[in-house]
Amino acid sequence: MDQTAKRDAADIPALDIGSVEAIKQQLKSYMVHNVGVDPEFATQRDWLYALAHLVRGRLSEQYLETARAQYDADVRRIYYLSMEYLTGRSLLKQLYDLGLYDRVAQALTELGQSLDSVQEFEYDAALGNGGLGRLAACFLDSMATHRYPGFGYGIRYEFGMFTQRVENGEQVEHPETWLRYGNPWEFERPNVIYPVRFRGRLTHFKDESGQSVTQWVDTSDVIAMAYDVPVPGFESDAVVKLRLWSARATRDFDLRYFNEGNYIDAVKDKTISENLSKVLYPMDTTLMGQELRLMQEYFFVSASLQDIIARHHRKHATLDTLPEKVTVQLNDTHPSLAVPELLRLLIDHYDYPFDKAWQITRGVFNYTNHTLLPEALETWPIAMLEAVLPRHLDLIYKINHEFLQQVKYAFPGQPDVLSRMSLIDDAGRRVRMAHLCVVGSRKVNGVAALHTELMRSHVFADFNRLDPDKFVNVTNGVTQRRWLLQANRPLADLITEVIGNRWTTDLEALKDLEPHAEDAQFRHRFAAIKRANKQRLAAMVQDRCGVSFAPDLMFDTQVKRIHEYKRQLLNVLHVITLYNEMRSGRGGDRQPRAVVFGGKSAPGYFTAKLIIRLINDVAAVINHDRALGGRLRVAFIPNYNVSAAEIIIPGTDLSEQISTAGTEASGTGNMKFALGGALTIGTLDGANIEIKNAVGDDNIFIFGKTAEEVGDMRARGYHPREYYEGNASLREAIDMIAGGFFSADDPGRYLPIRDALLSGGDHFFLLADFQDYVDTQRRVEEVYRDQDQWVRKAVLNVANMGMFSSDRAIHSYARDIWNVEGLPR
Template structure:
């Protein structure tokens, strides 16, 4: 059961929580904030007025939450993440405040349609995928559980990118989500910090012989603060998300302006503001890599300076900082926090090394999100020396002390020194950011049992031996408020009618649903909810994209970032196999199916973009073939984001979680889909294993090689071409792709995909192909029996309580942050 923190609760009788005052507030904001009368107001005007009125309802709680923290001297969590994938905030805020129905009634009385207003809001462009969505879920749970917390990130002007599809190809366009402003945020002009880059380091010795260092002749950028309130559900606790925006220290150079060179006059300003312009600048060029590193340090330095200033506002010095503050590094992007805090303690506050390192090590904890060596972030020594020379000195010193400890533990074994060193000497000297985060943190956590096991046994096995107990597991979770209560209001209503309302803050109560799995009447109601969600999705996609979906077909869904290891390509091979069987008359046992893809490929990731193109090419052929048009359809929904996910996930019936075993750290999309009643077709990878254990393997379509078997194949040698020679059906599928069946105008367009599969197949698609096809056959067998499919679907929902982000945050609070000590 989810227990809330012991912070004394705040009174809940806040102004604006009744219909009359809320309606008055909306009307006032329309007039005095927007400057419009009702007859002149557009839908966006009404949205802005409503958003400000809802924000008002949070503000007093927000202020009271901060006062409670200082009054009771509690410990505060700071969650640092380059991404916070919040999605739209209006409905989620209304849900958490208990004002959704009230707001609907207010707008109805004012002659305004609530649904048209909520549709106006832009998705906040603050993230890309699972990393940012996890951070958003954690912020929701921290507030709901009454833990005092503040998230830190960057206020991106353009977010990731808006994905369009033209002629089957991904086209990236600016995601200008802030073009109409953001009514939820508060600009804090009084909160700004100088961020330094470049320059050089000078040093001198004091009279007592202590060396002091000065970082001088630097380029300076200002970090300006913007705050968003984050309300908890059914509690007045309201935390903060503070986002940093970059500004130049000088608006323009008057000398260039007077000479008529207007572009050069604002060059410094424009270059500075690029730091908060776009999430993950393309790093295929030196300029892009430089911008990425500057962006990470900008975010880190501003956040740490702010955390220290907050602490000093209430305490005389920094000696108690680790007792009052816990800082969580979400992935390696914030790992520069470690040398930055050391710089501040040594160079600004004049601490000695041992005291500074002790405080640093007690302050930080690090969440790792990948075991793949190629995905572990590194930065070239040359680039760091150019941009952050003092930090590179500190990294060298940290590394020196680390290696001295390793030499003591492993005398005469230089290979261990090479593997544990913060500096990778192979192929150009690079700083290993994950190593830095491990050495500088008191705890490191993986995000699923298998992921953590692999961290300890393979990727960071020697660090685990060096620091026993430092690496532990906290399996990811999702907030039920957003991903069931808001996403699936029909199922939410059925659950509340059946179980009461408490499941929203204690997801373990869903287990009481299990006895209903065989109840015929409940099954009918549950099935009716799923069918209504499918019809709603079909109507939305037809209206928005002109797509025609048949709600009577099985909705087979794979939605996630497009990446080779996530194996959307294996799904495509399965679709083509199904297509061939249908055309040849072998598909009598196959149920009609709509296969739905959605997700973005990184702009510079050619292989992933080629997979998107192949999906569209296959869809073009299959969807226009009269022999299969009523039995198989393929759909790609462009520009996948939180808003689309909220519509798609409740309608999904089959959840494809088919990454290569041992590559996906955890996943959270798998949790969202299962919680909404989709059955999982998945490998033994990431949190799939724990989902299968929770819902029961009879209710999970498992297939494929295990992580251990994959490792053995890598060791003994893997020859995908041999599989092609021995499997006629697979060979036919690959030949169709190679010979241009799906691209007659460009016959060799997709040949590189097949060449990769048959020569390297890094992610073992062909090794799992036969098992995948067999698993799909089992899906058909169960779906032909609606009673059995519904029974399994209900059991999936009933046993997903452990995957609440509330449970997750409680584990962090207890085992890592020690909030209740």
């Protein structure tokens, strides 16, 4: 910020929001001057936008104060690059952060409105899909709360991923029109624009000093334009900015084509260019879709790095100091092209020699790995990179050459190591983007203890041998402000009543709840809050699915992205087994339960979409079987998002975290459920292990093969048909699926599922873990029948969630990776 901007910021009069009466007057003023509506005739949506503009004004004041303090202190800045930010609704979060919730609620009541009703008109921001994006949102919240000099970058997706509807049991994708009424939280920045280049060709020549020069010419350019969204901290007066890029054509309109009557070609450039920021993760089952996704990833990192350099230059004359003043966190491999892009900018725009530019680049980046699945580690075809980003492929080859020289000397006489560590997969003619991130970063972190260990010993074992100090662990976390204070306010109020409110910024304070697990009165109040939350969830299920849930049922929930490794299918096999036992009476007195599913499948993921249809077909049969007397109910909640999670998670008794051991990097849903008073049934995978260690073996239900056992079985040869033949309940469930019991209109619909399990190798070991899972579910029922015992365990889960705050994670990043400190309050 220059001196003029600093003076202007200091002269801005503060909004008067100190009293209910002042807020009422401000709301009326914003209604007239910003929304343009007479308050007498305003709709609830109008009140939402008037309130949002009022809150945004206060956030803008705080952001200017934050930016001025950071500028004056010349601090090292954290830039977080993520393709996803699953922020959910913002209004209530901002009101809690600013300490305005009660005053605003009263002001609206006196104006004849209801805050609860008004906030329902806010759309979830469609900027992400799963845990990756929710983690990024939690991290920005924690950075702001603890006053770290953070800044987020992403893409302003016009249509998000998609709105999921269930039609005839199937997932059907519809455009997610979250921007239909605009986004009141964003500031459009038409003056913050950067060109982003694609395609073209390379020319090589010697300059006047005899140095080799490469130029990237004849490119097709797109303009990136910024939109800024303020992210406040909780009671910290600090604001982090999330800058989102929207694609614009370099030419919006070609008058020549228009005058010739060719109206389509007149806007062709605009249409093609703006596709880059239309949707999250365009379907990549076609080459065209893959190319669009590659272009999207590069568009976002190029604009972000140009902006980072421009901001650095406001205070510093040279880019030599970039590693001292800038640290960039790559959230998974989606921003991996940032590595060759910064190298390109330094060499092509600022005349740095390769060696110096590479030294600066490696000093700036850090990389968070989020997956252990080889198929999920991003790679790009060399031919595609050569066509779309020829300069970057050229630089990747140079990086690889320099790196392999280092490897050759570190591991002499081991050509197999050279092949494994190369950035180029010569066999598949692809570039390994995770390798590029590792080579181009100072630090690489996993997101749970097991994940980091497997990363060191398997996925990046050779890199770890070369540079073991590079790899560190930072277990994920969630923000308690969203997932307890906001999503579960009655429980938050009870906790604050008995132990104080220090937990809102230091979750370790929840440990003081432990003695209250032995307090019968506290347990009674805790149970009453859970029941009310279950009633709220039941109302949502009735509204969205038309399925009735009695609150006395055990609410058993699995909500997350639909993927084979997350094993929703194992859950379905148990539901069918439970159904068979209840229907026949052979299973004894089973605990009545309501099973909730939710989550989106990638549009091109055939098996995941088939699993969604199976869940809905199974639900239809079970929910209509009168012989069960309502003892078993199943529902798939469509379009699972943050707002839905804020109702589902507090209303859950049993949290399903059942991925195959060694496949889930961490998980954050497991943390949110435990924080909300649910008990976990899960494998020893991801952060489940650390949750088990925190809450104690008696307060979690663990089953299944360990990651080591899974590895051994893969090595020896796994024969899933043996489990099928040897287990009557399992065989019955699979035969019912394959035989059309749940799909009478199309008996062969689920044959691909049977074939994947029995002939396709059961890649994620569902059959191997089935019986242990079923047995563990029986133990769950035994504990649940003793409600006093169950509630005691639930309280202990909440009390021991201290280490799973995103605050703790951000402090770890700041200390072990970024080397930054929060500004004083």
